[in-house]
Amino acid sequence: MPKEITFFCLLMGLSIAGCSSGEDQFVYSGFTDRNLSLDGGARIMPSGLIELTDSMVRQKGHAFHPSPVLFHKSGTVQSFSISFVFAILSIYPESGHGLAFFIAPNKNFSAAFPTQYLGLFNDHTNGDPNSYIFAIELDTVQNYDLHDINDNHVGININSVRSMQSYEAGYYDDKSGIFLNLTLNSHKAMQVWVDYNRETTQINVTMAPLNIAKPVRPLLSTTYNLSTVITNLAYMGFSSSTGTVTGEHYLLAWSFGINSPAPPIEITKLPELPHLGQKAQSKTLKITLPVVIMVVLLGACIITFVLVRRNLRYAELHEDWEVEYGPHRLSYKDLFDATEGFGDKNLLGTGGFGMVYKGVLPVSRLDVAVKRVSHDSKQGIKEFIAEIVSIGHLQHRNLVRLLGYCRRKGELLLVYDYMPNGSLDKYLYGKDGKTTLDWTKRFQIIKGVASGLLYLHEECEKVIIHRDIKASNVLLDDETNGRIGDFGLARLDDHGTIPEATHVVGTIGYLAPELARTGKATPLTDVFAFGVFILEVICGQRPIKLNTEDRQLMLVDWVLEHWHNGSLADTVDIKLQGEYDIDEACLALKLGLLCSHPFTNARPNMRQAMQYLNKELPISEITPNLSFSMLALMQNDDLNPYIILQCPSEMGFGTISTISGGR
Numbered sequence: 001m002p003k004e005i006t007f008f009c010l011l012m013g014l015s016i017a018g019c020s021s022g023e024d025q026f027v028y029s030g031f032t033d034r035n036l037s038l039d040g041g042a043r044i045m046p047s048g049l050i051e052l053t054d055s056m057v058r059q060k061g062h063a064f065h066p067s068p069v070l071f072h073k074s075g076t077v078q079s080f081s082i083s084f085v086f087a088i089l090s091i092y093p094e095s096g097h098g099l100a101f102f103i104a105p106n107k108n109f110s111a112a113f114p115t116q117y118l119g120l121f122n123d124h125t126n127g128d129p130n131s132y133i134f135a136i137e138l139d140t141v142q143n144y145d146l147h148d149i150n151d152n153h154v155g156i157n158i159n160s161v162r163s164m165q166s167y168e169a170g171y172y173d174d175k176s177g178i179f180l181n182l183t184l185n186s187h188k189a190m191q192v193w194v195d196y197n198r199e200t201t202q203i204n205v206t207m208a209p210l211n212i213a214k215p216v217r218p219l220l221s222t223t224y225n226l227s228t229v230i231t232n233l234a235y236m237g238f239s240s241s242t243g244t245v246t247g248e249h250y251l252l253a254w255s256f257g258i259n260s261p262a263p264p265i266e267i268t269k270l271p272e273l274p275h276l277g278q279k280a281q282s283k284t285l286k287i288t289l290p291v292v293i294m295v296v297l298l299g300a301c302i303i304t305f306v307l308v309r310r311n312l313r314y315a316e317l318h319e320d321w322e323v324e325y326g327p328h329r330l331s332y333k334d335l336f337d338a339t340e341g342f343g344d345k346n347l348l349g350t351g352g353f354g355m356v357y358k359g360v361l362p363v364s365r366l367d368v369a370v371k372r373v374s375h376d377s378k379q380g381i382k383e384f385i386a387e388i389v390s391i392g393h394l395q396h397r398n399l400v401r402l403l404g405y406c407r408r409k410g411e412l413l414l415v416y417d418y419m420p421n422g423s424l425d426k427y428l429y430g431k432d433g434k435t436t437l438d439w440t441k442r443f444q445i446i447k448g449v450a451s452g453l454l455y456l457h458e459e460c461e462k463v464i465i466h467r468d469i470k471a472s473n474v475l476l477d478d479e480t481n482g483r484i485g486d487f488g489l490a491r492l493d494d495h496g497t498i499p500e501a502t503h504v505v506g507t508i509g510y511l512a513p514e515l516a517r518t519g520k521a522t523p524l525t526d527v528f529a530f531g532v533f534i535l536e537v538i539c540g541q542r543p544i545k546l547n548t549e550d551r552q553l554m555l556v557d558w559v560l561e562h563w564h565n566g567s568l569a570d571t572v573d574i575k576l577q578g579e580y581d582i583d584e585a586c587l588a589l590k591l592g593l594l595c596s597h598p599f600t601n602a603r604p605n606m607r608q609a610m611q612y613l614n615k616e617l618p619i620s621e622i623t624p625n626l627s628f629s630m631l632a633l634m635q636n637d638d639l640n641p642y643i644i645l646q647c648p649s650e651m652g653f654g655t656i657s658t659i660s661g662g663r
């Protein structure tokens with residue numbers, strides 16, 4: 001053998017023999033004194049067990065055979081066999097996320113994610129053919145994205161946590177041929193065999209309880225040429241991960257053979273599994289009565305502690321009056337699990353009212369958005385919940401459906417349908433500078449929002465005022481239909497439950513002047529905000545912008561000025577690059593101006609607005625005539641003289657709003 005190669009291998013801390021483990025087979029019955037490389041939560045316990053993960057959340061752990069194995073011979077992966085004994089313990093009926101045997105090109109899994117990625121992949125490497133990872137997963141959580149069949153399955157995975165083949169955990173009885181299922185999270189040790197044949201490229205996976213010999217019929221069998229997956233020199237080991245559901249994952253024994261069967265594991269020599277809640281120290285403890293009692297007490301204490309902690313963690317606020325809203329109430333634990341513990345990974349955004357998280361409801365597997373709103377005051381909460389629930393009954397294709405709520409101390413959680421395309425403002429003011437919404441979609445969104453508002457104002461049982469129509473409260477569903485969200489939240493301010501709340505509710509720039517003055521929301525104050533919203537969508541600009549002298553310029557004033565100068569088309573969003581329907585654009589702009597008219601009697605109601613948009617009322621009727629406006633302004637006793645004084649000679653629009661309060 002050339003010196004350089006020997007030297008190279010020595011550098012790696014291995015001899016050539018070491019490169020191939022110096023052995024074609026091995027068997028470990030228990031791991032005491034074994035030189036396995038461990039990382040993450042993995043540790044070898046005094047009894048010889050390997051604990052890959054304990055009950056910590058979002059943990060990963062790996063145990064590797066220390067030296068790599070030379071798998072290839074003349075460019076082909078050799079036949080190999082492995083067998084191992086594992087056990088999963090959890091004090092809960094569910095445990096997560098499972099463990100896997102794997103073969104990988106290196107031992108560096110620092111970038112892999114726990115949870116459903118099993119500590120082997122992350123969102124980038126999952127599915128990447130350059131991962132060169134072969135794995136057998138024992139999965140205890142059903143993940144729909146990964147097409148998991150259930151929460152108790154065995155799978156063959158190649159470069160992905162999405163299994164190429166999987167089946168419920170269990171085995172075929174040799175005598176009867178009947179399939180008998182096994183529960184992975186059963187606190188019982190079980191054995192698994194993985195066999196690969198180089199000629200046929202067949203992969204067999206078999207499992208059985210400890211007292212049963214290897215069944216003849218494998219649980220899983222497929223063919224895949226692993227020569228394209230396993231690298232020449234590769235590491236073998238075990239990986240495990242937890243998420244918000246956790247479990248203790250143990251390895252008791254492991255054997256391996258290349259071009260030979262895996263040596264049998266001596267079942268009688270296996271280390272003992274710990275009892276629940278008590279780590280595997282029992283072997284070192286003298287089993288005398290007082291100790292047993294102590295251990296039992298300790299176990300009870302730990303379980304009580306865990307239960308109490310769990311209770312505190314998932315504590316909710318319930319009051320008698322809420323009974324009737326039972327069906328709309330969701331448990332905090334479900335929401336906690338759905339959003340993976342409100343983790344950063346699931347954070348969709350932070351709005352004025354709090355954080356919004358994406359989640360998947362446990363049983364229905366429905367995608368949801370969970371909004372956490374802080375509310376400290378009890379005042380008004382009853383009415384608020386009543387309103388929220390009544391809105392929850394509403395079904396309209398332009399409204400975001402509210403699915404339910406949950407209440408905790410100081411906090412309200414609202415659960416909505418998940419809108420995959422996010423909020424509209426993102427598209428209008430996207431930083432990338434390129435248009436993501438073409439004309440047809442914009443016009444369709446405006447019509448959709450109009451239709452949703454018409455429904456709220458006129459078509460459902462009682463009049464519902466949204467109070468906070470704006471681009472960031474319009475969400476886009478999977479077909480980019482506009483849907484109105486965040487109902488009633490503006491209302492929450494009325495009750496002073498948001499610390500910095502003012503009496504006037506709504507967003508500056510969208511506030512109708514009479515609302516700013518009186519604080520009284522009406523359907524026509526929604527129409528005003530809708531008018532501003534239309535201009536926002538057509539112009540691709542925010543309702544208030546700063547001009548070069550740092551002065552606030554109202555979008556409405558700017559559009560109005562262009563209208564007077566006969567250059568209305570110049571206000572259309574330049575990001576559309578001229579690709580729009582000029583008639584529709586002018587119609588929408590004029591309607592926007594009309595809706596955001598300072599005088600309520602000049603604004604159309606939503607039904608009329610809808611008719612204009614559908615071209616059922618002629619566009620010529622829309623004439624936001626300013627002289628008329630001024631006249632009306634003078635005649636309206638109702639108006640605050642201060643506002644009249646604030647009106648500059650020509651345009652009385654935006655300046656009114658600038659004195660209005662709000663968030």
Ligand SMILES: *[C@@H]1O[C@H](CO)[C@@H](O)[C@H](O)[C@H]1NC(C)=O
Pocket residue numbers: 033034035
């Ligand atoms: C474990 O590794 C160390 C050095 O890495 C070596 O000295 C020791 O003999 C090894 N023990 C076993 C049991 O292989």
Ligand SMILES: *[C@@H]1O[C@H](CO)[C@@H](O)[C@H](O)[C@H]1NC(C)=O
Pocket residue numbers: 108109110111
């Ligand atoms: C492991 O991989 C990460 C990135 O994937 C890298 O930052 C780190 O340096 C690597 N560690 C070792 C010991 O190679």
Ligand SMILES: *[C@@H]1O[C@H](CO)[C@@H](O)[C@H](O)[C@H]1NC(C)=O
Pocket residue numbers: 152181182183
């Ligand atoms: C295993 O099979 C039994 C009997 O068929 C069934 O009742 C049980 O639900 C199954 N267990 C699992 C985990 O599927």
Ligand SMILES: *[C@@H]1O[C@H](CO)[C@@H](O)[C@H](O)[C@H]1NC(C)=O
Pocket residue numbers: 195196197202203204216217218221
């Ligand atoms: C897989 O199982 C079948 C059925 O028992 C057997 O005929 C075949 O040889 C096995 N293949 C391997 C690679 O062990």
Ligand SMILES: *[C@@H]1O[C@H](CO)[C@@H](O)[C@H](O)[C@H]1NC(C)=O
Pocket residue numbers: 075076198199200201225226227228
């Ligand atoms: C598997 O792939 C290797 C390398 O691509 C090739 O040499 C070998 O013939 C293939 N084995 C089978 C059985 O097709």
